[in-house]
Amino acid sequence: MAGSNAKIDWITVLLFILLVGFGWGNIYSASLTDEFTSIFDINQVYGKQSIRILMSIVLIVLILSIQAKFYERFASIIYILSLLSLLGLYVFGKEISGATSWYDLGVANLQPSEFAKAATALALAKYVSDLQVNIFEFKHQLRALLIIGLPVVFIAPQPDPGSAIVFLSLLIPLYREGLSKYYINTGLVAVAVFVITLIISPLYTSILAVLIAVVYFYLKKEQRSLWLIVATILAIAFFIFFLENEQYYLSAIILGLVIVYTVLSIKQKNVLPKILMLLFLVISFSFSGDYIFENVFAQRHRDRFNIVLGKQVDNQGIGYNTAQSEIAIGSGGWTGKGWTQGTQTKGKFVPEQHTDYIFSTVGEEWGFLGSSLVIVLFTLLLLRIYMISERQKSQFNRVYGYGVLSILFIHFSINIGMVLGIFPTVGIPLPFFSYGGSALWGFTILLFILVKLDSKRMFYE
Template structure:
């Protein structure tokens, strides 16, 4: 790594990254803590393996920073194609873990290509949007951008791994920043709200409420000659969507997904079955009170009451052992990192770097928001790890790769003109 790179690199983002990784390791150690002593040669211990993966991630960082920044833009398309092939290869050579064929067995470890596909998709999207011919106001260009985002998600869903596929919604953040009409975000948010409302109450009442609101809008705007055909068409689409929710929920979703939605929406209480993880997680977080029980002193954590606590439910360890203060500190660290990355993205001189930066922010935000919401019972359990925190080599390396490519691009911004 050259002196100029060291001087121009954003150390604030790196320090926030290190704080999250090290605090994450401390909580992984606590969540997997037993009576045995920690031995750096015992790979059966979760904390030891995570420690080695952290060391190897530093090697990855050095390699990324040693590359020319133009490498990522020049080979973005090739990296994306290789990523898609790695996802397709799972259907032939993949290893099934917890019901999902999402891994390659390398002998000494398992590798999950979907974790690296996020960075590849971000590069491909940035390359496409930074093309001089691209205009997101044109429908065919919008469709090509949507296709870049959708392909890896479509390859991930059948594994089945809907949680990882959900993350690709994050790439609409950079699209919106680069000029995509807000209509798409409004449609997505409206569809989500209508879906949940229809699950809670009968679709006829949801449709009646929407029709009433649209009628009020038409009455208020009657002097402006509103487009009645547009309102009528919109209402027909909403009616069709609301009355299809029941079919989608019962015939497209799997039973485990239906159960998780029903628990979150309060339609079912299953504290000993499908809702056990979330229930125990809430108990652990609530028992931490303001200051927590102390590191490695969490009774829920040491008792192993929260399944998968060192992976997707690692935030419950923070809540129990570090309390409200510790949980708030972790949230502030994530928010600070994302706000810093937005600042860095806005100061980029090239569109490629800016789009990639917003893609990084979007992926981190979706992972952070969904994971914390899942652990606290606000969202259904979908199996999304907490970036830099949850146990796993693929996850740590994937997020490290995603972040430090952008840090390298930012360090090179002085040479972009």
């Protein structure tokens, strides 16, 4: 049981309550029917969510009642069990919306990837905080990356690229603990090259990279200023623009700036080996990324990427959700149409409006001010988690705290971007807001394990 010395961070608890409460209110509005019975009516979406919120309270009490040492001592076992639950989907999983990511328990469906996030964060914290582990050594870095990568390997083929992306955010705690910028920079290059390859061909991406690298190396060798280097890259981009089109122009700028940033972050006089390595990575990522996009991603995922990148327009088909979401948010104006008064919401124009697209309900009914309030609440929660993580004396606690921060941040940013049409629709729920038991319970477990660890920070060493 929680001891008398426990000190709960009530600011975090309050932010959790506000987000869950505001989320339920919008789920209620998005799923309201003409006949209201009870907020606990299990035949209604809002009734089911009410029951799930009550179960979350039970989870919170259970999490806070367990000794803090338990989460560190049994982190590896929890992680292994979560991996087994992910593997089990290939045999016993139920397909929903094109992804075999669920277990059918009869009374409800359970998505194990939501619980695997907390399990992976615990396992990573357990490994990094081990006295025998030196994160500066390559073999230990590789093992840490393996802990993060295994869930990705199990989840991505379901296919569920959204959940797979979330696990990659756990690289951030490693960076906080001293992992070389090389990995972060490599990730930035990979993401930039992947997106650019979707706009232009892998061949043109590789040619651009070689051209920019040659010019950069010459100017660096001649000790030219950074501004001149950037100006040269922009000149190359404009040149390509006049020869080809606007997409090539933007791609050259993005790729050039990423390469410049990456090379400048390396404190070495001899940059030629690093430039050659970058070129190898860019060319490898461009062709492998194109292969993955065409052969691993489902057609619906490819279509969503193409819509966001402007290569495809389909407001009546695969792009319908995003188009209607933008209409709903835009129609809200400054103050919104009022709770339960949204015409787009009541008309059910936005599919999945109570789940992944719940923020469109906020935008329509609460307007810019209400949407800003939600963003502020999430920002405050993220800042609070950052503060909690930094004040931990235990490395296990700190690494886990950064894991929580990373997972919530990637969910929040991608979901909002997805609803606004900035990111493709990848099925990532808004934490504590979106309808669904697995997501709500998974986020609750994730957050309140940190609350428990923090409550014992003066005694748990």
